[in-house]
Amino acid sequence: MSDPEAWNPMSHPKNDTFLRALLRQPTPYTPVWIMRQAGRYLPEYNATRARAGDFMSLCRSPDLATEVTLQPLARYPLDAAILFSDILTVPDAMGLGLYFAEGEGPRFERPLRDEWEINDLAPVDPWGNLRYVMDAVSQIRKALANEVPLIGFAGSPFTLACYMIEGKGGTDFERVKTMLYGRPDLMHKILAVNAASVTTYLNAQIESGAQAVMLFDSWGGALSQAAYLEFSLAYMEQIVSGLTRERDGQRVPVIVFTKGGGQWLEKIAAIGCDAVGLDWTVDIRDARARVGKSVALQGNLDPSILLTTPDVVQREVGKVLTSFGAGSGHVFNLGHGISRLTPPENVAALVDAVHDQSRIFH
Amino acid sequence: MSDPEAWNPMSHPKNDTFLRALLRQPTPYTPVWIMRQAGRYLPEYNATRARAGDFMSLCRSPDLATEVTLQPLARYPLDAAILFSDILTVPDAMGLGLYFAEGEGPRFERPLRDEWEINDLAPVDPWGNLRYVMDAVSQIRKALANEVPLIGFAGSPFTLACYMIEGKGGTDFERVKTMLYGRPDLMHKILAVNAASVTTYLNAQIESGAQAVMLFDSWGGALSQAAYLEFSLAYMEQIVSGLTRERDGQRVPVIVFTKGGGQWLEKIAAIGCDAVGLDWTVDIRDARARVGKSVALQGNLDPSILLTTPDVVQREVGKVLTSFGAGSGHVFNLGHGISRLTPPENVAALVDAVHDQSRIFH
Numbered sequence: 001m002s003d004p005e006a007w008n009p010m011s012h013p014k015n016d017t018f019l020r021a022l023l024r025q026p027t028p029y030t031p032v033w034i035m036r037q038a039g040r041y042l043p044e045y046n047a048t049r050a051r052a053g054d055f056m057s058l059c060r061s062p063d064l065a066t067e068v069t070l071q072p073l074a075r076y077p078l079d080a081a082i083l084f085s086d087i088l089t090v091p092d093a094m095g096l097g098l099y100f101a102e103g104e105g106p107r108f109e110r111p112l113r114d115e116w117e118i119n120d121l122a123p124v125d126p127w128g129n130l131r132y133v134m135d136a137v138s139q140i141r142k143a144l145a146n147e148v149p150l151i152g153f154a155g156s157p158f159t160l161a162c163y164m165i166e167g168k169g170g171t172d173f174e175r176v177k178t179m180l181y182g183r184p185d186l187m188h189k190i191l192a193v194n195a196a197s198v199t200t201y202l203n204a205q206i207e208s209g210a211q212a213v214m215l216f217d218s219w220g221g222a223l224s225q226a227a228y229l230e231f232s233l234a235y236m237e238q239i240v241s242g243l244t245r246e247r248d249g250q251r252v253p254v255i256v257f258t259k260g261g262g263q264w265l266e267k268i269a270a271i272g273c274d275a276v277g278l279d280w281t282v283d284i285r286d287a288r289a290r291v292g293k294s295v296a297l298q299g300n301l302d303p304s305i306l307l308t309t310p311d312v313v314q315r316e317v318g319k320v321l322t323s324f325g326a327g328s329g330h331v332f333n334l335g336h337g338i339s340r341l342t343p344p345e346n347v348a349a350l351v352d353a354v355h356d357q358s359r360i361f362h
Numbered sequence: 363m364s365d366p367e368a369w370n371p372m373s374h375p376k377n378d379t380f381l382r383a384l385l386r387q388p389t390p391y392t393p394v395w396i397m398r399q400a401g402r403y404l405p406e407y408n409a410t411r412a413r414a415g416d417f418m419s420l421c422r423s424p425d426l427a428t429e430v431t432l433q434p435l436a437r438y439p440l441d442a443a444i445l446f447s448d449i450l451t452v453p454d455a456m457g458l459g460l461y462f463a464e465g466e467g468p469r470f471e472r473p474l475r476d477e478w479e480i481n482d483l484a485p486v487d488p489w490g491n492l493r494y495v496m497d498a499v500s501q502i503r504k505a506l507a508n509e510v511p512l513i514g515f516a517g518s519p520f521t522l523a524c525y526m527i528e529g530k531g532g533t534d535f536e537r538v539k540t541m542l543y544g545r546p547d548l549m550h551k552i553l554a555v556n557a558a559s560v561t562t563y564l565n566a567q568i569e570s571g572a573q574a575v576m577l578f579d580s581w582g583g584a585l586s587q588a589a590y591l592e593f594s595l596a597y598m599e600q601i602v603s604g605l606t607r608e609r610d611g612q613r614v615p616v617i618v619f620t621k622g623g624g625q626w627l628e629k630i631a632a633i634g635c636d637a638v639g640l641d642w643t644v645d646i647r648d649a650r651a652r653v654g655k656s657v658a659l660q661g662n663l664d665p666s667i668l669l670t671t672p673d674v675v676q677r678e679v680g681k682v683l684t685s686f687g688a689g690s691g692h693v694f695n696l697g698h699g700i701s702r703l704t705p706p707e708n709v710a711a712l713v714d715a716v717h718d719q720s721r722i723f724h
Binding site: 172173174177178181182221222223224225226227228260262263280281282283286302304305307308309312316319335339341 | 534535536539540543544583584585586587588589590622624625642643644645648664666667669670671674678681697701703
């Protein structure tokens with residue numbers, strides 16, 4: 001990764017298996033990356049984070065974000081890098097005051113509680129107080145030297161709204177659903193601001209060098225189908241239709257992932273994205289039969305399998321690959337973010353197993 | 363409910379709409395009951411529980427269990443009663459030491475940690491240290507005086523195993539999945555003991571007077587499809603095939619509910635049950651198209667809707683009824699247990715709305 005010529009942003013990555021698989025073009029093997037691949041299961045990540053002081057300082061420093069983005073690539077032959085950041089940088093930039101309570105996950109100091117706060121909400125300018133993200137994207141692209149492509153990302157409007165309204169992540173969403181059912185007009189106001197923000201935010205990432213982008217809808221699966229379509233998927237569709245899809249003559253693929261969205265794959269595949277992320281509850285063979293003619297699929301090993309042994313990991317990787325079957329259009333990944341309890345050697349076993357075992361399917 | 367002749371256990375309930383709907387027979391309206399209908403949203407329940415001292419004392423006293431079982435029926439014209447108890451009485455009877463930490467949900471003092479503990483596990487005798495449950499069932503039947511039918515219930519083998527292995531409920535199931543993938547032989551041993559226990563336990567409830575039974579699979583939805591079929595559904599099928607299905611000339615219907623099981627409805631409907639419970643993420647119109655020719659459906663309003671207002675509740679009840687459409691085979695319920703934050707007047711609005719608005723569909 002040291003060739004000074006190579007990081008011309010116009011250049012195509014040397015390893016383009018990830019981009020090709022997203023466009024359902026032939027590849028010699030199935031590409032693989034891992035959600036939260038730069039994270040707490042890696043001792044070198046924990047060391048950098050300790051040096052940074054806290055999680056947000058890590059996100060806000062392009063140098064440190066670049067460092068941790070590259071860490072898993074130094075260990076494993078992954079086929080893509082993903083920007084180190086957090087989906088909550090967007091509501092943080094709206095002024096809600098993101099902080100991380102130790103051992104308790106993200107919190108907002110000023111969650112949306114009153115109607116006037118919702119009426120006052122305005123879309124973010126990604127080149128304003130989110131410029132640190134764009135600086136990180138440019139710097140990571142430079143450091144990657146076009147070895148593998150860089151993925152940008154954002155949270156879905158509904159998932160961001162959950163945090164903005166509840167003030168934290170959770171499982172009941174009592175405030176969110178009370179608003180959604182009791183004051184849908186207010187919920188739509190928040191979602192419209194979020195959708196506009198995420199669109200310009202992702203376009204700025206693409207402008208800065210992201211070669212593919214992914215929308216993370218962590219909480220859409222907590223909704224009824226009707227509510228999901230109206231309050232989550234419709235806004236993701238709006239974003240997808242507003243994204244820059246070609247840059248320097250290259251297609252910029254879009255991946256949409258709703259955790260718990262297995263029942264709605266046909267509907268997700270129809271919003272104009274290039275690929276659909278699958279959580280581990282979905283049978284990938286069924287998913288391919290349902291939507292694999294229109295989109296690529298990304299996923300979907302249960303992250304808990306990485307808590308076992310390399311032997312078990314290899315066996316279970318084989319099952320996912322066999323289930324997808326022959327042909328292109330599959331990006332291997334977990335069905336959710338990697339657990340911080342994962343032994344790093346199991347990740348090595350996973351990446352090698354995907355590369356080795358997938359060749360016969362291509 | 364005071365006619366001394368009426369509680370002959372041979373008698374059919376005066377209001378048999380619930381039993382008829384489960385068998386897809388005509389009814390004048392859609393019957394309704396509510397998961398956890400005897401619970402903390404009712405001030406009278408909280409008063410009885412305070413008197414009992416703790417949750418397990420309430421479960422272990424047939425007098426108090428009868429009292430709280432009847433409380434929601436005194437307030438609302440519900441079409442069924444459900445035994446007041448807890449799914450964890452079964453592993454408690456196996457010697458794991460159930461207790462409830464205030465504000466933290468159920469815990470076991472002695473979760474399964476070592477292989478010898480799993481090998482020593484033996485099926486429960488429901489007429490032994492679970493006799494208090496059978497006494498409660500008999501006493502509730504007597505008190506109900508055949509006004510409405512009584513539902514018995516148990517947890518699924520997999521859901522019980524989650525608590526037995528983790529020692530508590532949770533969302534990651536790290537120990538459970540490590541065992542399931544790394545030592546499937548041990549997991550199958552636990553599940554076999556649980557399935558044998560639940561079969562005799564439910565048959566004893568039927569013997570004592572339960573007129574329908576329900577299997578609650580709260581955590582099967584956390585599995586991949588392949589793991590769900592092997593480690594949860596197969597054992598529920600074993601239970602269903604071992605249940606007493608006729609008593610005193612009446613069919614005893616079986617309802618199977620996997621929360622998060624919407625992707626697998628066809629497979630659940632095929633295990634021999636009479637009805638499938640739906641969580642709120644499932645579109646009940648789709649579900650009916652997929653499996654409604656073979657089983658009845660129970661559900662599936664989002665419990666969060668009960669946190670709003672009577673107007674919103676009525677509107678959303680109407681949407682579920684319209685989505686199911688005309689004809690029999692629907693038991694109205696929530697898609698999960700009622701929240702303790704529910705205003706009791708919203709439950710009145712729900713029950714009345716179901717009864718009033720459903721008549722045009724029958």
